[in-house]
Amino acid sequence: MEKRGFYLYKLIALILLVLGILFPLLVSDQYVIRIINMTFIYIILSMSLNLITGVTGQFHLGHAAFYGVGAYIAALLSVKLHVSFLFAFIAGGIGAGFIGLLIGLPTIRLRDIYLTVTTLGFGEIVRLILLNWVSVTRGPMGIPGIPYPEFFGIKIMSQIDFYYLIFFVLILSVVVLFRITYSRYGDILRAIRENELAAKTLGINTTIYKVTAFVIGALFAGLAGALFAYFSAYISPDSFTFAESINILAMVVIGGLGSMPGAILGAVILALAPEAFRFLAEYRMVVVGLLMLGVILWRHSGLIGEQTAIKFMNMKIGGK
Amino acid sequence: MFGQQIVNGLALGLTYSLTAIGFTLIFGVLGLINFAHGEVYMMGAFIAFTLVAFLGVNYFVAFLLAIAFSGLMGYFLELIAFRPLRNAIPEATLIATLGVSTFLKEFANIIWGPEVHTINTPFLSSSFALGGIQISVIQIVILIVSVLLMWGLQLILYKTKTGYAIRAISQDMGASYLMGVNVDNTIAMTFVIGSALGGAAGVLMGTYYGAFYPTMGYMPGLKAFVAMVLGGLTSIPGAVIGGIILGISETLAGAYISAGVQDAISFLILILILLFFPQGLSGKKRSA
Amino acid sequence: MKKILISLLLFVFAFSAYAMAGDLYFGLSAPLTGDYAQYGEVFKKGVELALEEFNEKGGLNGTKIKLIAMDSKGDPKEAANIAQKFVMDKRIIAEIGDFTSTCCLAAAPIYQRAGLVQLSPTSSHPDFTKQGDYMFRNIVTQEAEGPYIAAYAYKDLGKKRAAVIYIQNDWGIVAKDNFIKGFKKLGGTIVAEEKFNPGTKDYTNILTKIKGKNPDIIYIAMMYSEAALLAKQMKKLGMDVPLIGTGALYSPKLIELGGDAVEGLYCTSSFYPYSDNPVVKSFVEKYKAKYGQIPNMFAAQAYDAAGLLLAALKSINGKITRKKVKEALEAIKDYPGVTGLTTFDKNHNVKKQLTKLVVKNGDFVEFKK
Incomplete structure (x- = not known):
């Protein structure tokens, strides 16, 4: 029987889950935990961009805008209106999702490089609004003093508390995005990417699929932004630049465009590498640049390409 | 006042156009974004700066040497970041050029230091009044150089065999190969020319603003990309016009609304134009 | 694995x-x-x-x-x-x-x-x-430096109509607010207030706009490398209005980059390398x-x-x-x-003696009336 046996990826996921839960018990260094927390946030970002750019093939250069909108909505709600963490967190996601709808709509008319440059422009417009709408966002002064998250009587304060909060959101995002990516819906998105006309002929309303992919991707980026705002307790427009969009894109591409395990691995590498090379001081970005070039020359479709990922997902242990 | 603002905008726009010419040429042949173009621009500028400031080379000679050097860089850029990835997805090339771009920026940071440098060009930076409007000599030089480059490039593209080959490849690489076009050499040649143009732009911009620094290529690279898209991707005169539109709209937005939102306004104009002309201003239907 | x-x-x-x-x-x-x-x-x-x-x-x-x-x-x-x-x-x-x-x-x-x-x-x-x-x-916080520069412009230099150009970052906003407050308090008029985003290096549009307002001094809240570019562009635009700014302008690099365009620029600084202090x-x-x-x-x-x-x-x-x-x-x-x-005060801020400087013959010298 083909169906028997246990999927390898499930085993790996289980091991990673257990490792993730035990991690703070094994490593007590607050710095390492902080870096891991940031890495988890990046994983959510890169997975969400992977849905838009990898799976649906919409080359998107403004992901930091979603991330920033989520962060600012959560920060402003909690600092100015003192709303609860859960509300601000969800509002951050929904707000970003709404911006995703705005950016997703031009996909109806624009494609390829024209769409790319539009997303770039949207990203910059959002950043410039954050920077210049001083009466609301405090502009370049940023928003300090974002309170500790509190829900159901639990107060998140230490790095380890944040670790479990972010880890929980990460697991949730992985499960939801995994379900989306490897489902019929995901298959349709991939069909649109490969041949939109053919997809249309099959009666698929491609517009709705493309726009919803943008909205879902933006929603998760917004949630990541809200987490980041609470985690860092201070945000400013400096964190949501075009360079950050490119950084997230690089994670997706290096990991493997269209592949979820790839997006995760890419985020892990590109979030850790600048930290790992920190001792090189002014030389470290030279190494990071070379690393990026090296990886992509070595594996053209990323470390775990889409095909590899799908093969990997079908690997089984035991049974036959 | 308004006249002066138009001249300001035109001058700014021409600086974008100048960078966009090389960018567009390279994009045209492979349909790929070259994120390292801004860094080739920066390296060209720094070579000229080093020759003039440290070795006392004549400015014009340094300009030509910097162009030659940038052309050479273009050759190696293609060899390292484009040729091995020719059959890969376009995003792979994008990340490869991003890697090169990051490397070059920080390499320059280490070699020349992060400080802003300048060279003294009293004649080029002098200005004169024309009917109440101030115009500087270097603005005229940039105008002339842009027109010459645009014209020269059109000559190359439409009157020489190499140009013919470049256009053939941008239409259909496989068919060109079958027709006996030396694809590798032609693409390399395109990169040499495009990067040389990028270097030329870098030197002129460094001189125009009187500022040479490692991150100087970042913004112009971005604006060149936008100008190219505005102009319809493959058309060089289109890119020049796209750059000018960008420059004038930014300047006027800054002058009559606020300089804080000038970039936002120019991007807004870009998005509006694209919504009405989804293929750019002078673009023909083309599947990239 | x-x-x-x-x-x-x-x-x-x-x-x-x-x-x-x-x-x-x-x-x-x-x-x-x-x-x-x-x-x-x-x-x-x-x-x-x-x-x-x-x-x-x-x-x-x-x-x-x-x-x-x-x-x-x-x-x-x-x-x-x-x-x-x-x-x-x-x-x-x-x-x-x-x-x-x-x-x-x-x-x-x-x-x-x-x-x-x-x-x-x-x-x-x-x-x-x-x-x-x-x-x-x-x-020194801008609460102290801003009014000091305002007095430098108004009292020492006798300027009454100031235009303000500032960089849109946290420092720029605080610096210009304090200058404006100080300058108005003394009785001066602010004729224009223009900002630019970090990374901008073409200031010709805001300069042209300011030119029409006829200020007799321009206060600039920006770093020396930006100020040098701005001064050069002013010169190209044929503007002959003195510039004044904070200690962020004090750097030998300002003169190297700006050349004769920064001649006559005023600034204050808590540090002056030619001071007699051993x-x-x-x-x-x-x-x-x-x-x-x-x-x-x-x-x-x-x-x-x-x-x-x-x-x-x-x-x-x-x-x-x-x-x-x-x-x-x-x-x-x-x-x-x-x-x-x-000395740190109870809020951990410092007060420092500022020196008034002016660029003369290609060098910073102490300003004397």
């Missing part, structure tokens, strides 16, 4: 940064790469020079004080990472930096929670020292011998930041702890730095 291997490898790299124990360390968080690298670089130079001098004189009873410098890229997130790394590293007894206020603010909660002194040589954001009692700055003279000489250039305001600020911490260390009796460093820093009275006598 590969995933685990790679991440293991990365962690090995990460920890190899930890050196041998024994000496005491200062941590420096500064932008060594990216857009602000030119300021981070002189931070490092200034601090290294101060430590070198200190260690040559025998250090702290034989214990050498060393530096761990880390690159924040001007990115708040990275500054926070560095902060976490520093507070975990028990050998680090105090931190210097960061350059930008946004980086300082992002890192402040971490330093505060762990109880490690964060002394920024340049952060002038009003919120910075409000983040906790471990935050210090040794730069402390300043010796600093300038040593800096020149070591790096081949005259120090600018940022180098001097960083040098003093390190000097203040070293003075605090010396005053500590018994075992040195992070808490004692903070208390010793609070207790410092009139530390004779190259940027003037320094």
Whole structure:
């Protein structure tokens, strides 16, 4: 029987889950935990961009805008209106999702490089609004003093508390995005990417699929932004630049465009590498640049390409 | 006042156009974004700066040497970041050029230091009044150089065999190969020319603003990309016009609304134009 | 498998940064790469020079004080990472930096929670020292410098109509607000107020706009490298209005970049390299011998930041702890730095004597009426 046996990826996921839960018990260094927390946030970002750019093939250069909108909505709600963490967190996601709808709509008319440059422009417009709408966002002064998250009587304060909060959101995002990516819906998105006309002929309303992919991707980026705002307790427009969009894109591409395990691995590498090379001081970005070039020359479709990922997902242990 | 603002905008726009010419040429042949173009621009500028400031080379000679050097860089850029990835997805090339771009920026940071440098060009930076409007000599030089480059490039593209080959490849690489076009050499040649143009732009911009620094290529690279898209991707005169539109709209937005939102306004104009002309201003239907 | 291997490898790299124990360390968080690298670089130079001098004189009873410098890229997130790394590293007894206020603010909660002194040589954001009692700055706040410059323009130079151009960052906004407040209080008029986004280098449109308003002086809240570009563009536009600004303009580089376009520019500075003060003279000489250039305001600020911490260390009796460093820093009275006598007030801000400078014949000279 083909169906028997246990999927390898499930085993790996289980091991990673257990490792993730035990991690703070094994490593007590607050710095390492902080870096891991940031890495988890990046994983959510890169997975969400992977849905838009990898799976649906919409080359998107403004992901930091979603991330920033989520962060600012959560920060402003909690600092100015003192709303609860859960509300601000969800509002951050929904707000970003709404911006995703705005950016997703031009996909109806624009494609390829024209769409790319539009997303770039949207990203910059959002950043410039954050920077210049001083009466609301405090502009370049940023928003300090974002309170500790509190829900159901639990107060998140230490790095380890944040670790479990972010880890929980990460697991949730992985499960939801995994379900989306490897489902019929995901298959349709991939069909649109490969041949939109053919997809249309099959009666698929491609517009709705493309726009919803943008909205879902933006929603998760917004949630990541809200987490980041609470985690860092201070945000400013400096964190949501075009360079950050490119950084997230690089994670997706290096990991493997269209592949979820790839997006995760890419985020892990590109979030850790600048930290790992920190001792090189002014030389470290030279190494990071070379690393990026090296990886992509070595594996053209990323470390775990889409095909590899799908093969990997079908690997089984035991049974036959 | 308004006249002066138009001249300001035109001058700014021409600086974008100048960078966009090389960018567009390279994009045209492979349909790929070259994120390292801004860094080739920066390296060209720094070579000229080093020759003039440290070795006392004549400015014009340094300009030509910097162009030659940038052309050479273009050759190696293609060899390292484009040729091995020719059959890969376009995003792979994008990340490869991003890697090169990051490397070059920080390499320059280490070699020349992060400080802003300048060279003294009293004649080029002098200005004169024309009917109440101030115009500087270097603005005229940039105008002339842009027109010459645009014209020269059109000559190359439409009157020489190499140009013919470049256009053939941008239409259909496989068919060109079958027709006996030396694809590798032609693409390399395109990169040499495009990067040389990028270097030329870098030197002129460094001189125009009187500022040479490692991150100087970042913004112009971005604006060149936008100008190219505005102009319809493959058309060089289109890119020049796209750059000018960008420059004038930014300047006027800054002058009559606020300089804080000038970039936002120019991007807004870009998005509006694209919504009405989804293929750019002078673009023909083309599947990239 | 590969995933685990790679991440293991990365962690090995990460920890190899930890050196041998024994000496005491200062941590420096500064932008060594990216857009602000030119300021981070002189931070490092200034601090290294101060430590070198200190260690040559025998250090702290034989214990050498060393530096761990880390690159924040001007990115708040990275500054926070560095902060976490520093507070975990028990050998680090105090931190210097960061350059930008946004980086300082992002890192402040971490330093505060762990109880490690964060002394920024340049952060002038009003919120910075409000983040906790471990935050210090040794730069004059704009609340003090703004009105001082306003008086320089209004009283000393007799200017009544000022235009204002400022960079849209936290420092620029605070600087221009304080200047405007001071200038209006004296009876002056602000004829125009224009901002530009960081990274902009073409100011011709706002200059043309200001030209139409006929100011008799232009106050510029920006760094010296931007000011040089602006001055040159003014000259090309045929504008002949004097410029005035803060200590951020004081750098020999301003004149190198601006040439004769910056002739007649006014600024104030807490640091003036040609001063007769022997402390300043010796600093300038040593800096020149070591790096081949005259120090600018940022180098001097960083040098003093390190000097203040070293003075605090010396005053500590018994075992040195992070808490004692903070208390010793609070207790410092009139530390004779190259940027003037320094004492921290109860909010951990400083007051300093400012010098009025003007560019004359291609050099900064003291302004005399």
